[in-house]
Amino acid sequence: MTSDDAAERQPSAGHQIAEAIRELILDGKLTVDQRLPGEQDLATRFGxxxxxxxEAxxxxxxxxxxxxxxGATGGNFVNxxxxxxxxxxxxxxxxxxxTMAPMPAETVAEARLSLLGACMPMAAERRGPEHLRAMRDEVARQRVADISDEDFCASDVRFHRVLVEATDNPLIAFQMAGVVEAIQPLLNMITYRERDRTRIADWNERLCDRLEARDVEGALAELSASADHTAQLAARAQEMRAAGGSGS
Amino acid sequence: MTSDDAAERQPSAGHQIAEAIRELILDGKLTVDQRLPGEQDLATRFGxxxxxxxEAxxxxxxxxxxxxxxGATGGNFVNxxxxxxxxxxxxxxxxxxxTMAPMPAETVAEARLSLLGACMPMAAERRGPEHLRAMRDEVARQRVADISDEDFCASDVRFHRVLVEATDNPLIAFQMAGVVEAIQPLLNMITYRERDRTRIADWNERLCDRLEARDVEGALAELSASADHTAQLAARAQEMRAAGGSGS
DNA sequence: CAGAATCAAATTGTCAAACAATTGATTGTT
DNA sequence: AACAATCAATTGTTTGACAATTTGATTCTG
Structure with a gap:
């Protein structure tokens, strides 16, 4: 039974101890905010x-x-x-x-479209005035002419963050975090090099309008249109890179 | 400059060093598979x-x-x-x-329905025969009378795993991992205590049929129906718990 | 000369003992 | 009783050493 471990690799003691304590926490043997034994104590227990x-x-x-x-009442506590x-x-x-495992822009754009689209029905139904206001604020910020690329990207991320929060479902907001905080910036990277930021702001604004009208179909249409545009830009960028990227 | 750190809290040296190296990796200063300096070397560099x-x-x-x-050519390498x-x-x-941050079953069921629903169009379009076969295999396994709760749950997870893989979009499969591997088991926990496993298998099978027919609307309908049922069970379970949980 | 066994070197893994820094509790003082 | 100084418990860090492991060079043997 243990031959696998022995044959492959012997995990270090630190790793084993960390795993053991991790198991205890996940199995509920150690409850939240409970204090672990002191380090010296643990050391003698684990030998x-x-x-x-x-290290563990x-x-x-x-x-x-x-x-x-x-300190005196210090120690290690379960979070x-x-x-x-x-x-x-x-x-x-x-x-x-x-960042480190690049993939086709189509794949990225498709994932964004699908998952963000799944949020639209709930966002349209439950968005409150504060969501609309926050999103419109970001659109206004995106329309400032001399905004830096960095600021534009950050604003677009905030825009989408509010969008998923408007679903009023924290689990969905959590699941969408990867899309909002990692995928969206990646697409912006492609997009705002092409100086189409005004169009993005337009789309974002129309999306606000649709959500205000609680128009799910319209919102999905806007999303889909912006995704198409992004895909085109991505294709063009890839083309340029393949042909003569050193041109400019 | 350093007053911020001192005022708020002084992170341990280990933490700071870990952050510093992490930055180097994320900024590409350290490339994949590159070897870090030896531990002694790092120690002197960071003082x-x-x-x-x-620890870092x-x-x-x-x-x-x-x-x-x-070993001789050993060391720490960027993954x-x-x-x-x-x-x-x-x-x-x-x-x-x-596990440790319980939430309303409705929230969980809604997240599952929305996000899984977003996969359906792609799954229906791109599912291959191998996906259908794998999913039908799991359904057959779920129909075995004396299957253990654990095995049933594992089978249902595998079923959904194949489902999201059928989208043929690795990013979506990644994003859906939380839904498939964490949310789905949680719902099964509620569900198969009520001994409605046959109905789940039925839904799964009908879902296979719809995907085979590339019928997106039908697949979404099945998904929605099963979600409704789950929500009802969850409500009943919560009711029982609120009323006289100690009854049995 | 070729190949195999052996040994040396480099590196991480682990241990031991001690001191520093921090923080809450205790105790003494006014 | 209020407040300040001290104390004790605990983690943070250092120093120095030795063990285990892996690779590569060296040496021995056929």
């Missing part, structure tokens, strides 16, 4: 030294499973998973993947 | 001791950003982000959130 235990604890801390406090923490982690993972 | 550097490296290892090998690695990380995050 290793304190630095080894510390730092692994868990990197995964946001525990937090550490110094309560939070939406924002999980959100950040998902964004980090998705961003890394987008 | 800390070797165990401190090791273990943090990065926990995030799958680097891998470590012992190439992989779909499966990112997938696993996303699933871990989503599962943790589902």
């Amino acid at each position: 290793v030294s304190r630095p080894t235990v510390r 604890l730092k692994r868990l801390a990197a995964q946001n499973l525990i937090r550490t406090r110094r 309560r998973p939070t939406w924002s923490g999980a959100h950040d982690q998902l964004v980090a993972t998705a961003t890394l993947l987008m | 800390v001791s070797r165990p401190t550097v090791r 490296l273990k943090r990065l290892a926990a995030q799958n950003l680097i891998r470590t090998r012992r 190439r982000p992989t779909w499966s690695g990112a997938h696993d990380q996303l699933v871990a995050t989503a599962t943790l959130l589902m």
Whole structure:
């Protein structure tokens, strides 16, 4: 049974201990906010030294499973998973993947269109005035002539963030985090090099109008139109790159 | 400049070093498969001791950003982000959130319906015979009378895994991982306690039929119907819990 | 000369003991 | 009773050493 582990690779003690504690947390043996035994205590329990235990604890801390406090009442405590923490982690993972594992722009655009489209019915039904206002604010910001590329991208991300929050379903907002925070910037990267930012702002504004009218079909049409445009730009960019990218 | 850090909280040296190296990787200063300097080397560069550097490296290892090998040509190397690695990380995050941050079953069911629904057009268009066969295999497994709850749930997860893979868009499959691997089991948890597994299998089978016929509307209808049923069960379960949960 | 066994070197893994820094609790003082 | 100084517990960090593992060069043998 254990031959697999032994044959392949022997995980380090730190890794094993981290896994063991992780199991305890996931199985509910250690409840939220509960304090773990002290590092020295853990060291003797697991039969290793304190630095080894510390490596294991730092692994868990990197995964946001525990937090550490110094001082008299300090120690290592089980973290309560939070939406924002999980959100950040998902964004980090998705961003890394987008940055370092390039893929066809069509694939990216399609994923954005499909998943964002799934949010439209709920967003149209439940959007409140505050959502419309926030989105229109961003559109206004996007229309400023001398806005930097960076600011434009950030504004577009905020726009979409509000859009998914308008669904009033935190689970969907969480699931969409990868799309909003990683995919959308990637598409903006292609797009605003082509100086079509005005068109994007136009689409965003029309999307606001449709949501204000609670017009799901119209909103989907706007989304689809903008996706088509993005796909064309992506195709052109790829073409240019393939033909004579060094031209300019 | 440094007053911010001092005023708020002083992150540990290990944390700072991990962040610094992480930045280097994300900014492309360290390319994939590149070897980091040795631990002793890093220690002197950052002006800390070797165990401190090791804690930082273990943090990065926990995030799958680097891998470590012992021996003469060993060291710490930058990892190439992989779909499966990112997938696993996303699933871990989503599962943790589902397990330890309970939420209304309606919210969960709605998220599943919306996001899975977004996959249907592509799945219907691009599903191959191998997808249909794999899904029908799972349905057959679900119809076995004395299947364990655990096996049924695992089979249902595999069914949905194939479903999202049928979209032939790896980014969507990645984004849907949370839904398939964390949300679906949670709903099964509610559902198969009510012994409606036959009905689930029926729905899954009809879904296969619709996808075989490339009938998007029909597939969405089946999905919607099963979601309604799940919502009812969830409401009943919640009712029972609220009324006299200790009855039985 | 070719190949195999052996040894050396480089690197991470682990340990031990100690000191520093931080923070809450305690105790003493006014 | 209020407040300040001290204390104790705990994590953060350092130093130094040795063990385990892997690779590559070296040396021995046929």
